[in-house]
Amino acid sequence: MNQVALPLPLPHPAPVVADRAGFDIGWDHAHLGLVPAAGLLQQGGAVCQGWMAGKAVFGRRVPASSRATRQWLQLRLRAWQEAATLDADEVTPEVVARLQATHCPVLRLPLGGAANQPDAAVIEPLAPAAAWAAGRLATLSRRAAKAWDGLDVDALWRRARAAQLGCTEVDGLDAGAWWRLTALRAFATPLHFATATRLPLALLPPPGVELCNPVQRLQLRVTSLFLKPGWAARCRGLAERLPEQALRHDFLFFVGALTPRVLEAGSDPHTLGQALEDAWLLERVQRRWQHFVLSLGEVRCAALLQEMADQGRAATPAPLRRPAALRISQPELLAA
DSSP states (O other): OOOOOOOOOOOOOOOOOOHHHHHHHHHHHHHTTOOOOOGGOOOTTTHHHHHHHHHHHTTTTOOOOOOOHHHHHHHHHHHHHOOOOOOOSOOHHHHHHHTTOOOTTTTTBBOOOOTTSTTOOEEESSSTOOOTTTTSEEEHHHHHHHHHHTTOOHHHHHHHHHHHHHSSTTTOOOOHHHHHHHHHHTTTTTTHHHHHSSSSOSSOOTTTOOOOOOHHHHHHHHHHHTTSSSSSHHHHHHHHHHSSSSHHHHHHHHHHHHHHHHHOOOOHHHHHHHHOOOOOOHHHHHHOOOHHHHHHHHHHHHHHHHHHEEEHHHHHHHHOOOOOOGGGOOHHHHOO
């Protein structure tokens, strides 16, 4: 019996994903049962491809999504649209959840307006030109985010100085708000030591924000001494660790400049935190700080930070660990 070979159609090749980030965003929308904006569902677009592929796999079998997860997707989508780098494995929904805030740290007003309102909460990259990474993101109001759009530390500093010297608002914000924006941008912008010394700590870092400049880290460590009762003893203890008598005097003069605002604020943590931020804007406080930290110098500043960190670790009890025999990895459990 002769068999006739029938021509069979060749299978279509798997679609080539030219834009993996966009495809993954669409895929994750489908995985969570969410639909991207209509403009992103154009046939052939990366987000559309990922969403359709995900829909084919997950169908209606999707988990409930939290607010942080939806914000995580929105943040990834914005980074993709702005051609910014964001590592979705590093910036996770858990990281985004730690950025939640009830008030805008810049305007000091409640958050919670509709998506396009000035008081709506938005997650902002602190250094847009760099990768959007954990430690470089913060929640602001849309109004504050719009104010600093496209401005670097120098431009923000000039606006803060103009508002402060003119005793007037600049582009709708007062001097305090501009100084807080300047500090926030500087947290994620590497600065020369001398440049960083002239910046007041006008804003205590919001949740999840890390500081990249040693001078600002020292500012934060020193300011944090005042946030709990017993600050006078802690300040004296820090002064005693300084290597020279002149440095000890300079530091205590700085403490004396801050003290009146601390005493006026009382013990309420929120009020005290804002009072310390405002105290940093006083000319006398800035002058005393700059004299101290410039006398300390860059090398000794780093050494003092390291010494304070070592002391903090020594005072922290070691975490409890499970016995080695019980620490079994997931693959080993599966194999067992």
